[in-house]
Amino acid sequence: MINRLLSALMSCGLAAMSLIAFPSASQAQEKLKWAHNYDVSTPYHKASVWAADEIRRMTAGKFDITVFPASSLGNEATLNESLLIGGIDILIGGPSFAARSYPRIGISYYPFIFNDADHLMRYSKSDLFNEMREEIKKKTGVHIAAYTYYGARHTTSSKQAFTTCAQMAGMKIRVPAAPAYTAMPRACGANPTPIAFAEVYLALQNKTVDGQENPLPTIQAMKFFEVQRAIMLTGHIVDGIITQVGPQVWRRLSESERSLFDRVLQEAAARATEEVKKEERDLVAFFKGRGLEVVEVDKESFRSTILKNVPVESLGFTRADYDRIRALR
Numbered sequence: 001m002i003n004r005l006l007s008a009l010m011s012c013g014l015a016a017m018s019l020i021a022f023p024s025a026s027q028a029q030e031k032l033k034w035a036h037n038y039d040v041s042t043p044y045h046k047a048s049v050w051a052a053d054e055i056r057r058m059t060a061g062k063f064d065i066t067v068f069p070a071s072s073l074g075n076e077a078t079l080n081e082s083l084l085i086g087g088i089d090i091l092i093g094g095p096s097f098a099a100r101s102y103p104r105i106g107i108s109y110y111p112f113i114f115n116d117a118d119h120l121m122r123y124s125k126s127d128l129f130n131e132m133r134e135e136i137k138k139k140t141g142v143h144i145a146a147y148t149y150y151g152a153r154h155t156t157s158s159k160q161a162f163t164t165c166a167q168m169a170g171m172k173i174r175v176p177a178a179p180a181y182t183a184m185p186r187a188c189g190a191n192p193t194p195i196a197f198a199e200v201y202l203a204l205q206n207k208t209v210d211g212q213e214n215p216l217p218t219i220q221a222m223k224f225f226e227v228q229r230a231i232m233l234t235g236h237i238v239d240g241i242i243t244q245v246g247p248q249v250w251r252r253l254s255e256s257e258r259s260l261f262d263r264v265l266q267e268a269a270a271r272a273t274e275e276v277k278k279e280e281r282d283l284v285a286f287f288k289g290r291g292l293e294v295v296e297v298d299k300e301s302f303r304s305t306i307l308k309n310v311p312v313e314s315l316g317f318t319r320a321d322y323d324r325i326r327a328l329r
Contacts, residue, residue, distance in 0.1 A: 029061060032249065034090040035068045035079050043275035044092055044148065044241065045069045051268035058260060065090070084140060086248040092148065092241050096178070102136045107317040107325070109180035111187075111310075112303040114238035115329045117149045117277055122328045124240070128321065141247025145262050146269035148243070149276050151215030152235035159210050161230035161295045165305040174200055174212040179315055181213075184236045184302065187309035204228060215239065216283040217276075230293040233284075236302065243269060 034052055038044045045067065052065035073079060073088060080097045082088045099106030107113065114120045123129055124147030133144045155173065162168055169189035175181040177194035185192040195203050203209050204227040212224060213236070219225055243265045253261065288294050312322045 030063050032063055032065045032089040033068060033073070033087075034065050034092075035073045035082070035088045036092045037071045037076050037079070038069060038092075040069050043272040043279075044150075046275075047148070047268040047272035048092060050271065051264050054264045054267075055261065058264070059257070083142060083244060083246045086246060089246050089249045091244045091246075093244070094150070094239070094241055096180075098136065098142075098144075098242065098244070101140055102132070103316055104321065105132050105136070106180070106315075107312070107321050108240065109178075109237055110312060110315060110317060110322065111180070111184040111236040111306050112299060113322060113325050115299075116235065117152070117238060117273070119329050120149060120238045120240050121147070121273065123325055126324075126328055128324045141250070143245040143247075143250040143258075144242050145245055145265040146243040148241050148269040149273040150239040150241050151217060151276055151280065152233075153213050153215055153237040153239060154219070155211055155213045155232045155234045155236070156204075156219060156224060156228040157211040157230050157232070158204065158207065158228050159230075161293045162232060163295060163297045164301040165298075166301070171211060172209045174203060174209045180237070183310040183315065184213075184234070184306060187306040188302065200224065201227065216280050216287075220283055220286065225287055225290060225292055228292065230295060231287055232295050232297050234297050234302065235299070 034048055036044060036048060048067045048069075052067050055063050055065055068088075071079075074082065076093050076097055079088060079091050079093060080100075083091045095105045095108055108120075108123070114123065129147075137143055155168075157171065159171070162171075165188040168185065171185070171190040172193055173185050173190050174195045175185060175192045176197075182192040182194075193209050195209065200212055201222060201224060204212060204224060211228065213234070214222075214224070216231075219231065225231070245261060245265075250258070284294055312319050
């Protein structure tokens with residue numbers, strides 16, 4: 001009798017475990033595509049893979065997510081279009097592309113609007129950003145689940161170091177060909193010079209330009225430090241990337257599944273953010289060890305000059321949103 005009872009209990013236990021470990025026939029497995037443009041060595045890719053595995057585990061395999069890195073499914077513009085039509089299901093990328101359909105979110109690229117990474121993260125959890133998230137969802141159906149710190153853009157020079165906006169006057173600096181990136185050098189009297197990213201090293205080496213601006217990990221990875229003598233920690237654009245879930249997926253998730261996706265995607269973003277912040281701290285010591293000057297600047301001299309010479313409104317944003325972001329510092 002006891003043996004039969006134990007056998008029955010074990011059978012019930014195994015049946016229950018099978019329901020937890022595997023999706024049932026009524027819970028068919030969904031295969032999702034998660035795409036991005038970043039290399040497999042970056043914190044963003046590693047965090048994406050972790051999140052995909054975690055969602056698979058926590059849903060008993062219902063959601064089988066494959067991560068496609070390094071533009072393997074297209075460039076960032078293509079991926080943003082694919083997200084809207086169901087070609088991919090999850091995307092991490094810059095808000096600048098979301099700003100093409102919802103310009104208001106592009107204010108995060110206005111120079112010196114953020115003090116540092118922590119300021120950006122406070123913005124990502126603010127009422128203002130939540131307003132933007134909801135407006136984007138109403139317009140496109142895309143759900144923004146998380147915000148990851150990508151890095152602060154700093155300025156390098158083959159000439160003398162500088163600490164104020166005025167000292168940049170006459171400097172020829174390579175920047176991407178976009179108004180937010182040209183704003184700082186223009187306001188300070190420098191000459192912003194768009195050059196293809198692949199040609200930047202040669203342009204610096206040949207003195208076609210005096211300097212460039214990029215996050216510290218990019219300055220190291222592309223070896224720009226080899227042909228520059230100083231790095232100014234301007235931090236003029238504190239950049240981030242957003243994790244977006246496509247409308248075709250978000251609409252069919254249950255409330256509990258939506259909550260799960262948000263929790264996991266936000267944890268993945270937090271993991272990548274901390275790794276990027278640590279990498280930046282380590283790189284300051286690396287560059288100093290290579291003989292470069294690493295200089296703190298008077299950020300207020302930049303901020304006030306840019307507001308005067310390139311007003312927020314001139315780039316299509318509102319002073320009200322600017323002030324709300326600055327108040328979060």
